[in-house]
Amino acid sequence: MSLQTTAIRPGDEGYDAARTTITGTAAPAVVLRPSTTEEVVESIGLAREEGLPLAVRSGGHNLLNFGNIDDGAVLDLSLLDTVEVLDGDRVRLGAGATWGHVAEQLRPHGLAITSGDTMSVGVGGLTQAGGIGWMVRKHGLTIDSVVAAEVVTAAGEVVRASATENPDLFWAIRGGAGNFGIVTAFELQAQRVGTIHFGSIAFALDDLPQLIKGWAAVMSTAPDELTSTLLLMPGFGDLPAGVILFVAYCGDDPAAIDPLRAIGTVVADDVAEKPYADVLEEAHPPAGILPVVGNTFVETIDDDLVSAVTSAYATGGRVVFLRSLGGAFGRVAPDATAFAHRSAEALVVSAAFLPMDATPEQVESAQAVWRSIGDQGIGSYAGFLGSDTEADLAALWPGETRERLVAVKRTWDPDNTFRRNFNVSPD
16 A cells, blocks of 8 residues: 555545644645655655645644644654664664653663653654653763664655764754654664652742752752752642652662752652653643743753742743753763753743733733743753744754754755754755
8 A cells, every 4th residue: 555545635534633733733735654764755755746845743742833734744753663672772763653652662671761751752853852851860861872863864865874874964863853854763772770769749839949949959969860850830720839849760779869858848749669661641731721831951040040930930820840950961062962052950941821812912921921031041942942933943052053953954955845843944
């Protein structure tokens, strides 16, 4: 059966499901679901023959719905979902696999890969963004475990990218956000991981600035095996506002978590030892709301940042979380991959939740509150970026990194075929 035969077009059975992702819907002219690398090549050719712009989808979690497109061709990689264990604890992952599927397949082998937090996030999208997961301080970003990739270029060639094969492309796909070709498979070095200590610690909301400062102080000297995220939750319906600390410890002495318990008044604690595959959860974005999302990397959590976070949270209707970095994440040279923000101590993410009919003035007001935090950072992370202005692109890739990305783009995608993303233009 040919790819053309299995293409899903408007009016076909399954079209509504095929044009829907977790972040929205679109009206594509066709949705293609290749099951082999050769069919990916065919998909690019079909889109070119029909004069259709192309969107590439892995898990479909991008906040701007880049995996969808109106009046274009969606190339859905979900059937490229194989997980193969190779020699030396290396694994080969299809780019359309989800991280929950990967974790389950690696569980019997006692292996894991540091990845995101969410089961249904796709391997291809998260990996090319960088990949900040629960073992980021111990094993770095997901891209730091990548040793090679299979890539279909805009010209329809299938190439291998590694440190010795097409090294410019290999550098660019690790943090370049899908600009240079369609990665159909990654080879990664997996880690020997059985169980980790994971869970949440809830604190009384009595001294928020001190909680943030205490958390930052503990994490500044914490062992690499300990990663944590401090989540400030607004009240939702009958749920009260609160502070929840998520912790993940992948070492041999879980007492390393105890200093975090001492930063405030603990009101609940469910941290327990569990298999790594059980740590990943499913995303459930609130329905019927308009999220206004921003993120920034910060090199230090100082008084000015603590004040900005505290004030932004106090405006109400806003989630803020601070994610610890450092450790192995920070020991990679900033020019080793296209992910340059290695000096960051933490990632700060915030989302304001507005009604779907929010006015432009309400959106601008929410963005202004975010900028009080964001303007203190050194750059942004593609995985949690809710806008794609020129300023956003500059925050993703500092000057020298972006210049290098442009050079790679001119070599591998001079016509900007892959532009439905945080786009690096060859011009």
